[in-house]
Amino acid sequence: MSELPDYVIKNREHWDKHADSWVAMGERAWNRNPSWGMWGVPESELQLLPVDMSGMDAIELGCGTAYISAWLIRRGARVVGMDNSERQLATARRLATEHGVDLELIHGNAEVVPKPDESFDFAVSEYGVAIWSDPFKWVPEAHRLLKPGGELVMLGNHPLVMCVQDFTSDAPATFTLMEPYFGMGRIDWDDGDDQGTNFNMPVSDWFKLWGDVGFDILAYHELQSPESGDEVSFFVTKDWAHRYPSEQVWKVRKR
């Protein structure tokens, strides 16, 4: 096995340490209909998933507790979930057993997936490799794994949010521009208690990467929080995300 990059080791420590905090959310999500991101935007609005996935092979890259894998299985797909944290996979494994579903789970860095070329019809990452891995590694890897015509959905932080955060504290996103937008790439954060590495880049760079790697863009969404409803305990307030996009979604197809 090739050596893990430093940020994969650091992010593994982060997720193994925090996996327990994600169990309850994972359990709820396994039981609900598909809805996306921090604000729970319904699938009926975004239409990210094929309605009937019978006979399709799908992979979730950075699956965590694997609730999206569960949604894909319910639509008829055979699914592989890969994650960098053994503790997150332990929850996924338990939930798969409790729900009586067949789900292949792989532990490792999903920038390098131990599956042959063109193994999958569909790939998805919601806050998995989509934000925790280097897009110049995981996007070409997703392309390799997909059959021609296969679709990839990724959801993660909107790059604008990365410009209004203090990466040395766990305070929520501010209304002040603090970090440059252009040149954004690897983001190492350390709030005193915790460290991790995320990746993001300007929207124009995402457009370029999809095209250069060999994907056609089917849809791009900037998600907004609803006007009413409860606050969520993430790093963006509901008010912030009602005024500015906190999340982006790309749906792309392999040429």
Ligand SMILES: C[S@@+](CC[C@H](N)C(=O)[O-])C[C@H]1O[C@@H](n2cnc3c(N)ncnc32)[C@H](O)[C@@H]1O
């Ligand atoms: C926020 S969870 C995503 C799962 C789920 N959609 C959610 O939002 O809870 C992030 C997951 O990405 C995983 N992850 C981070 N870097 C990864 C990598 N390089 N390869 C595979 N998984 C990775 C973490 O271990 C963690 O379980």
